[in-house]
Amino acid sequence: MKILVIEDNVELLHDIRNYMEQEGHVCEIAPDYHTAYMKVGIFPYDILIVDLMLPDGNGLDIIRATKKENIDVGIIIISAKNALGDKVSGLETGADDYLTKPFYLPELNARVNALYRRKVYKGSKEIIFNEIKIRPEKHEVYVNGQLMLLTKKEFDILHFFVTNKNRLLTKEAIAEHLWGDHIESADSFRFIYTHLANLRKKIAALGGKDYIKSIYSVGYKFTGLE
Numbered sequence: 001m002k003i004l005v006i007e008d009n010v011e012l013l014h015d016i017r018n019y020m021e022q023e024g025h026v027c028e029i030a031p032d033y034h035t036a037y038m039k040v041g042i043f044p045y046d047i048l049i050v051d052l053m054l055p056d057g058n059g060l061d062i063i064r065a066t067k068k069e070n071i072d073v074g075i076i077i078i079s080a081k082n083a084l085g086d087k088v089s090g091l092e093t094g095a096d097d098y099l100t101k102p103f104y105l106p107e108l109n110a111r112v113n114a115l116y117r118r119k120v121y122k123g124s125k126e127i128i129f130n131e132i133k134i135r136p137e138k139h140e141v142y143v144n145g146q147l148m149l150l151t152k153k154e155f156d157i158l159h160f161f162v163t164n165k166n167r168l169l170t171k172e173a174i175a176e177h178l179w180g181d182h183i184e185s186a187d188s189f190r191f192i193y194t195h196l197a198n199l200r201k202k203i204a205a206l207g208g209k210d211y212i213k214s215i216y217s218v219g220y221k222f223t224g225l226e
Helices: 008-020 034-043 058-070 084-093 105-120 152-163 171-187 188-207
Strands: 002-006 026-028 048-049 073-080 097-101 127-129 130-137 138-142 146-148 168-170 211-214 219-222
Touching: 002 008, 002 034, 008 026, 026 034, 026 127, 026 168, 026 171, 034 084, 048 058, 048 105, 058 073, 058 084, 073 084, 073 105, 073 138, 084 097, 127 152, 130 152, 152 171, 152 188, 168 171, 171 188, 171 219, 188 211
Parallel strands: 002 026, 002 048, 048 073, 073 097
Antiparallel strands: 127 130, 130 138, 138 146, 168 219, 211 219
16 A cells, blocks of 8 residues: 655654555655645555644645545544544544554554555455455465465555556556655666566466556556456
């Protein structure tokens, strides 16, 4: 999953990012309101982790902006404020959950995973698309009941495709989703082609169909439709 952490405490910001990346998530950061507002408006995220008190604005305004623009994203507020009124305001504005500082990173991760399951998997711990079954929390994929061995990037790209089935995904969107803030490390889209070629071979080897449709010069679509 792809997460944006909006937090002005630099130490906490990087602690959260490092922990989330260790848990297998793509995690981007925004240390202030301006950066957060720009990123939310340009890039798609699955989860926003939002601090209320920012040096140049209020986290609640970020949440209001996502609702006004109908951006489909899960939102968890993290704040040192523990007043009932702050929690109510945050939840009524559109947040899905509220965690008071200080907190343990494993608890934050558990809440992120639970929120993602509710929004994307409708509470289930697995995704099924025809003969393909994905267990995200275990990073496991089965094709026709057989475990398919994948690299992390191969798993990430298949998971991204399945959770966005029947949608056109540009090469830029795929690259940005896989690499996040580290996209500058990639000098071209060749790594996408390599991952897709390997993924197709592994699915075919287990008797699966090729649902990855190339859209010339634009990107790809994962679909069972011809």
